[in-house]
Structures are given as C-alpha cells and as structure tokens.
Amino acid sequence: MLYKNPYNNYFDYVVQRDMDKCIRCKDCVTQCSYDANFYDEERDLIYSLDSNCVGCMRCSTFCPTDCIRIVRNPDTFRINANWKDNNVKDLYKQAGTGGIIITGMGNDKPYKNYWEHMVIDACQVTNPSIDPLREPMELRTFLGRKPDRLEVNKDGDITTKLAPQLVLETPIMFSAMSYGSINYNVCESVARAAKELGIYWNTGEGGLPDTLYEYGKHTIVQCASGRFGVSPEYLNAGAAIEIKIGQGAKPGIGGHLPGEKVLEGISRTRMIPVGTDAISPAPHHDIYSIEDLRQLIYALKEATRYEKPVSVKIAAVHNVAAIASGIARAGADIIAVDGFRGGTGAAPKSIRDNVGIPTEVAIASVDQRLREEGIRHQVSLVAAGGFRNSSDIVKAIALGADAVYIATSALMAVGCTLCQQCHRGRCAWGITTNDPELSKRVNPEIGAERLVNLIRAWSNEIKEMLGLMGINSIESLKGNRDRLRGVGLSEIELQTLDIKQAGM
C-alpha cells in the first residue's frame, strides 16, 4: 500500500525568513541541532525544512539581523473539538511506528491551575506591614526531623539532641536532574549556584561525577531503583540522601535515559554499557511496603552513621496523604511530593499528561493529614512540580510546605525554551544533550550566575510578600492557610485546600 503519513505535512512550526534582511551568515544553520535550516550554495539561499523544526527558538534568537520568525503552522487538520491536533498527530505517529510516544518536560495540558485561584492576604490598618528593605526578614529554613519538645539547661543551651538538619538560606532547592539527562556543564551550573546561594541541588539518580564532589556540602544525593552511581563515597559526599520512589511527571514508572544520551562519561558514572537505555525498575525491588522502605531508610542511615537526613521523594497521587504518613512513620526526615506538572527528561506522553495530581492539592492534604496525626514536626515537607514564580512558592508554603524544589524554571534560567525534546539528546540550547559540541553552549559560570539571579529575585519577592502580610519569618507563613483565599473554586475545592473563599 502506498501511504504517505499526513503527519509529515502538518508540522507544528514554520520558519519564516525575511530574505531581504538575511545576510547569509549561516548562523541559523549551525545553531539548529535538528537539521531544520540549511544553506544552498548554488543559489546562495538559506532554506528551512519546517517539518524538522521543534520551535526551540535557537535560530531566531541567534540571528544577527533578526530576520527569522518561528510561527505556528497555520495549516491545520480540519477543526474538530474532539480530535484536537495533538490527538491526530499522535495517532498517525503510532500507526506509523507502533511505538510508545516519548516526550520531555512537564504536563502541558490545560488542567486547572490552583495557584491561579488563590490570592494572598495583606495588612491594612489593623496590623502593620513590614518593610523588608529596611527591617530584618528571615528566610532561613531548616529541613529535617524536629524534636517532640526542646529541653534547655540553666545557661539557656539546648540539651535535646537534634536530628541532622539541612540549612537553606532561602526555601528553594534545585530538584533532581540526573547527570546524563542534563549534561555536565548544566550540573556544574546548578551546583555552583546552590553553593553560592546557601541552598542545595539534587544529583538525581545518575550519580555524581568525581569533579563535582567539591559541592558535596550543598548536594542532595539520590538513591533510586536503578541504584546508578550509588557508592558509599557518594552517599557520604552529600549533605542528605534522597530515596526516589516516584516522579511527578511519570508516577509509578521508573527512570528512563534514552540510549542516545548514554555516552562514555554517563556509562562510567552509571556503570552501564554505552548506548544502552538506562532504565530504572518501576519499584525499588527491595521496597514493596512501608516496612521495606523503613529498611532502606535505615540502611542509608547506617551507611552514613546517622549524620545525614534522609528524604523520600514520591509523586503526588490520589492517596498521597496516607502514603506520606507511612513515610514519616518509616523514619524519613524529609518528604518531597512532586506534582504532575513536574518535568522529566523522558516519559511516555500518555503518562506525563494523565497520571498524578497537582502539587497544590497534594501539599494541602499531606500537611493536613500529618497535623491531624500529630507527626507533622517529625518530617519536613518539600513541594515540587511546576513552580513558575515566587508567588507560587509563597502559596505552597502557606499551604504547608517547608520548602520547594524547582527544576523546569531552573533550566529555563539556563536557556531552556520548553520545546520538549529532552529525550532526543540534541538540545539546541546545550542543556539536555551530552554531545560535546552542543554541551559547550552552556557555560557553567554564566549558567550559575543566571540561576543565582533568579533565586535572589524570587527571595526578595518572597520577603516583600511576607512583609505585606506583616510576617518577618518564613517559619510563620508555613501552613498559615488563613493568609490564602480562594477565587473561583467550588466548595469541595476550597475544602480540599482548606482555605476560605475570598471575601470571607
């Protein structure tokens, strides 16, 4: 049967080039890592193969004469409210290949975003607001198990033995992104920024390259089901250890680093053959119950002589509150809950877009449950999954989080344009690629500087928002849901978030 896949003609983007302005510098050709732009020497013209364009904006950004526009392809399938463009394209793709569709970054579907339905309170007349520019404002956050009570001797010294704590200068950390999913230069950018900011970055499950051990005091090392790079040196190098059970972008399935990205350095760190898919088992096969989780938590604590807090990261799912309660009782010091807008380097699209729940509701229900059970102080709660700005973070803390993890926004600070091609290993911005040439597009010094700028800006905004609420410490915002009101939410939604309707 002669068959042409209609998908080939209905591509997402068109590269428009104003040939009057084009100086034939061929920058767009060299910048494009997806072979969408090419130069015809005979006619001295630059063309684009639009079907290869992923809309990453690399060429238009670097065009010195500003002659390129990347526009959405106006040529669409027949408009059909049920069969949307992506439904049709995905179906054709699968009919052509028989494959599971893999994609990158977070859920991009228009689910209700609860951050946009919550507003923050402010002081007027009856209580004074605080000016953070001229008055002290405390953002320092401690993560780890807190004692049931504090005993103090006559001299005022604390005599209670405290569990190990992570000290954050601002309640923001860089979430797990593995070496391999992002390249060395991006890892270094993130590690440097964490050190400068007095916060933590997370290795993800791909191990820690030897040359990044110097950032150990600002590193959370991850132990996932694939156990990549988990040596006793690695466990002791970090400030904390995180057991990764799940990830918001793909709850219930294991990690997946496509073979295209497994080059020599990654093969060495992960101890797997070059070019193989690095697939982590869906569960840890030594964890089939809360009791088993406790076993691994204490295996890690024993291996590091109880000197480091142990975090357990789970994806936000329907039963998240009960699971979090079990994790707290299993002995975890920190629980990280990753909502379904969290990013990924590679996940089946059907899972990324349809599995899990938003972090907003997950945090609210976990915090509520742990309070009801009287164990909230035993564990710190870190929210993850799609934080876009400082107000999202303020709202998460008011809902009960101690701190947040960011990763997508961190990559955007380094240059990511959300084109969702991470799994292909050809990132034109040099982030999710291990190609030595493309990787050079991220300079760790500049990357770190941009990350530091972003977190400083957000921290200042958080201080401003605390000030207008009349609060001078982030600790006083934690779980302070009275400072939030809902707008446009149903009664059951307000009840789930445990916040009042605006005007009440």
Next chain:
Amino acid sequence: MKIDSQGMHYKVLNQKINEAVIQGITDIELFNVNGQRYIGDGLRKEVRINVHGVPGNDLGSFMNGPVITVNNNAQDAVGNTMNGGKIIIKGMAGDVCGYGMRGGKLFILKDAGYRVGIHMKGYKTLNPIIVIGGNAGDFLAEYMAGGVIILLRMFGRNDHNNIIGDYLGTGMHGGTVYIRDGIDKKKLGKGVGVSEPSAEDNMLIEDIIKEYAADMGLDAGKILNEKFEKLTALSTRPYSKLYTY
C-alpha cells in the same frame, strides 16, 4: 575481637563494629547473631567479619572492602548495592541479594531467593561477581547491565527440573550469566541468548570457581567437571523499538 550479639539491637551492634574498625581492628567475630540488620553496612575498610548465627536483612549493603563470612543462612538483600569486598554465605540466602551490585563478590553455598543480582552493573575493571551453589528463584539477573553471575545448581531443595525460577535475565542489557549443567530454555526471559562459553569464559569460570570452592571447602575439579552454558543479552538496547517521538 569478639562480640556477643545476644539480644543486641542492630544499631548498638553496628556501632560496636564500627568503633572496632575505627580502632584499627581487622578481625571481628560476631556470636549469637539473630536477625540483626545492616551488619557491615557502608563499611569502607578491609576488615574480616565472621558471623555465627543468622544475620538480618541488608547484610553488607553499600560496603566497600570488608570480607564477611556467614556460617549459617542469611536473609534478604545481602550485598545490596555493594561496592567492593566479599560476602561468603555458607548456607542459603533470601530475596534480592546483590541488588544493583557494583563490585566485589557474593558467594552463596546453597539456594538464593527471588530477584537475585538484579540491575547488577559493571564498568571496565569493575566487575561484580555472584556465585550461587544451589537454585535461584524467579527473575535472576533481571535488568542486568554488567558483572557475572554463576549458577551451579548443586545443592538444590527442588528437583532437577525445577532448579531455577522463571524470567531469567529479563531486560538484561549487559553482563554474563553462566549456568552449570544446562538450562531449560523456557526459563529464559525475553532478549537473552544462550551460547557456549569461549576459552576466555572458561578461564574466568575456573578462576572464580577455584576461589569459591576454596572458601566453601568444596572440590573445584568436581564443580568444573560439568559443562557450563553462557547467557548474554541479545541487545544492549532491548527496548529501543518500544518507543517513538
């Protein structure tokens, strides 16, 4: 140094072992061990630990260097994500032994449980080795990415036909499994190929078995008398055709 572990919590026992290691003691003998977990967990010194009694789960997990000898059976997750050193079990061992193992040796005299040696790794000279004298349960060598597993099938509880579990080597993409005395092909997971060991393979098997036999007090010649079959991954990328974008 001798430690009587009778009625001792694992945290106390492991603290004592750790203190002894810090003091520079290289030979530690544990008596009356009864299910204490995490013995040798994360130890990074070349010490010898001799265990009398049955140690609990996660024996020698994450360790790098010690030689642990257990004179009885052991429980689950022996050598979990172990990095180096050696564990000798002169009896049976439980499930998920050698999970994600990165180096060192795990010798088991008799049977091992389910999912042994899953996600074992290897890189150039780093080559973890597991030898099981008896049977192994389902999913032996699942997701195997490197290292060597040798299954001898000598001291099984079960009859000869049922001597190894199902789904052997499912998702294997690296490493090698050698099986003594033949394998029922029905037991193999998808993507696993069977071949004759080469001369080089036989030298490796001989080296490992000689060491194993010496540790266990067995006759190496008797073990090596039978033929071995070699199992390897047919592809280093077994799931590459499963995906599209």
